[in-house]
Amino acid sequence: MQYMALIYAAEDADDVDLNTLIQQYTEFGEKAAAAGVLVDDGNALQPVSTATTVRLRNGKAEITDGPFAETKEQLGGYYILDCDTLDTALHWAAQIPSARYGSIEVRPVMQFD
Amino acid sequence: MTSKVRQTDLARLYRAKSGRILAYLVAQCGDIQLAEDALQDAFIKATTDWSVGTLPDTPEAWLITTAKRNLVDVWRQQQRHQTLQQQFAIDSLDSATSDEAQQEIPDERLKLIFTCCHPALNRAAQVALTLKTLCGLNPREIARAYLVSETAMQQRLVRAKQKIRAAGIAYAVPSGEDLPTRLASVLAVIYLIYNESHTAFEGQTLSRTDLANEALRLAHLVCQLLPHPEANGLLALMTLHQARQQARQSAKGAYVPLAEQDRQQWDQTQIAKGRTRLIGALSQGNPGPYQLEAAISAVHCEADSWHTTDWHQIVRLYQRLYELVPSPVVKLNELVAAAQIVPVNDILKQLVQLESALEDYQPFHAARADLSARAGQPEQARRDYQNAIRLSRNQVEKAYLQLKLTQL
Numbered sequence: 001m002q003y004m005a006l007i008y009a010a011e012d013a014d015d016v017d018l019n020t021l022i023q024q025y026t027e028f029g030e031k032a033a034a035a036g037v038l039v040d041d042g043n044a045l046q047p048v049s050t051a052t053t054v055r056l057r058n059g060k061a062e063i064t065d066g067p068f069a070e071t072k073e074q075l076g077g078y079y080i081l082d083c084d085t086l087d088t089a090l091h092w093a094a095q096i097p098s099a100r101y102g103s104i105e106v107r108p109v110m111q112f113d
Numbered sequence: 114m115t116s117k118v119r120q121t122d123l124a125r126l127y128r129a130k131s132g133r134i135l136a137y138l139v140a141q142c143g144d145i146q147l148a149e150d151a152l153q154d155a156f157i158k159a160t161t162d163w164s165v166g167t168l169p170d171t172p173e174a175w176l177i178t179t180a181k182r183n184l185v186d187v188w189r190q191q192q193r194h195q196t197l198q199q200q201f202a203i204d205s206l207d208s209a210t211s212d213e214a215q216q217e218i219p220d221e222r223l224k225l226i227f228t229c230c231h232p233a234l235n236r237a238a239q240v241a242l243t244l245k246t247l248c249g250l251n252p253r254e255i256a257r258a259y260l261v262s263e264t265a266m267q268q269r270l271v272r273a274k275q276k277i278r279a280a281g282i283a284y285a286v287p288s289g290e291d292l293p294t295r296l297a298s299v300l301a302v303i304y305l306i307y308n309e310s311h312t313a314f315e316g317q318t319l320s321r322t323d324l325a326n327e328a329l330r331l332a333h334l335v336c337q338l339l340p341h342p343e344a345n346g347l348l349a350l351m352t353l354h355q356a357r358q359q360a361r362q363s364a365k366g367a368y369v370p371l372a373e374q375d376r377q378q379w380d381q382t383q384i385a386k387g388r389t390r391l392i393g394a395l396s397q398g399n400p401g402p403y404q405l406e407a408a409i410s411a412v413h414c415e416a417d418s419w420h421t422t423d424w425h426q427i428v429r430l431y432q433r434l435y436e437l438v439p440s441p442v443v444k445l446n447e448l449v450a451a452a453q454i455v456p457v458n459d460i461l462k463q464l465v466q467l468e469s470a471l472e473d474y475q476p477f478h479a480a481r482a483d484l485s486a487r488a489g490q491p492e493q494a495r496r497d498y499q500n501a502i503r504l505s506r507n508q509v510e511k512a513y514l515q516l517k518l519t520q521l
Binding site for chain 1: 231279282283294
């Protein structure tokens with residue numbers, strides 16, 4: 001059985017500095033990988049200010065700035081899409097079946113150099 | 114040529130040329146902030162260089178060359194973080210800077226406006242970014258026009274640019290199937306800037322005329338680079354509005370509604386221009402909302418007086434518009450026009466259905482007040498005028514509504 005751990009935290013609530021946090025995540029990753037419980041490396045997301053939401057209504061993609069707003073909608077799954085631009089990502093996101101009645105929040109994955 | 118270049122000349126040059134230069138620089142480096150910084154530094158260098166020497170033969174080319182050198186410098190400083198692709202871009206940029214003056218730079222502004230008006234940015238950010246990058250307005254001017262603090266406007270601009278970078282919003286003209294919706298977003302921003310020019314502000318550097326002119330300039334730019342019927346429809350609409358601008362205010366600055374305007378003051382040259390552009394757009398057989406609104410405006414412009422207006426035609430146009438944009442505001446406009454040809458009491462009955470949707474919409478209350486007064490219902494008219502005054506955020510409009518209230 002596989003489990004997906006979605007990390008929720010207030011964006012300004014880190015109790016340590018960024019370097020320490022990265023160090024701690026790296027240690028956790030190594031530990032979990034050594035124990036054989038880690039399926040992939042996981043991802044960090046860019047801040048919520050970079051979010052774009054797409055909904056498909058009457059066959060047309062409605063694109064809005066920001067995260068999804070309907071509180072009755074709950075996170076139910078995810079895809080990782082590899083696209084060159086936001087437009088391409090939104091194109092694919094609009095084709096996810098739930099886009100017809102729910103909302104798909106598209107947020108870039110953080111890249112660490 | 115004088116040896117001193119005045120600050121005002123530079124400011125004028127910036128307003129006229131910065132949009133085009135910036136778009137070109139963004140095309141080179143792919144980042145609005147980097148391009149803005151490079152251009153800013155080039156203008157600062159121009160202030161000192163040109164004030165001691167003479168103006169270069171082609172100031173635009175000088176600015177581009179200098180800005181490109183700045184870009185190369187910034188990239189050199191960050192060299193160790195660079196990918197091979199970026200290295201290549203630097204080399205080609207560096208070698209291209211010498212023969213710049215001979216070449217006509219390509220107009221990349223269409224890409225920039227599509228980036229600034231991308232629906233992944235909120236409307237306020239789209240407007241601010243468009244005025245900043247394409248019109249060369251500074252954040253202080255934009256902040257005053259939109260009644261926010263300069264700091265708040267700066268933050269809005271910074272956040273928008275960060276999102277463009279972080280979310281990977283492309284610097285490109287959208288492809289085929291995306292084009293109509295994305296163009297709609299661009300046109301909505303331009304129309305918003307134009308409509309904002311009708312709202313009166315006090316004690317600001319950016320006048321209403323400035324904002325209207327910027328909107329017209331942007332619309333011309335889009336029509337020139339992308340001659341889509343709806344872009345031409347919007348430009349025709351704004352041209353027809355602009356033609357009647359003079360008659361909208363009395364000598365004392367009071368608001369004059371269409372019914373009472375002195376039609377001698379309408380600018381017939383502008384009306385002819387707007388009509389020609391509209392006919393050209395309509396002939397492509399794809400009448401969108403802006404073309405229909407322009408057509409309604411054109412019918413008004415053709416009439417000698419309010420009473421001889423072809424109201425049947427106007428009602429039909431609103432009905433077609435409602436098929437495309439089924440909004441209560443369009444329905445309200447249709448009913449107000451229909452009130453000229455059907456009994457007012459019938460219209461008042463139909464207005465009831467719009468009440469909940471348009472509760473906070475000032476023109477709904479103003480329109481119903483007028484119709485109620487005509488139907489001999491002064492009590493209802495009084496309530497509606499009071500609501501309209503409460504909802505109005507424009508002093509000239511408020512004064513007009515107040516006058517109508519006292520005349521009941």
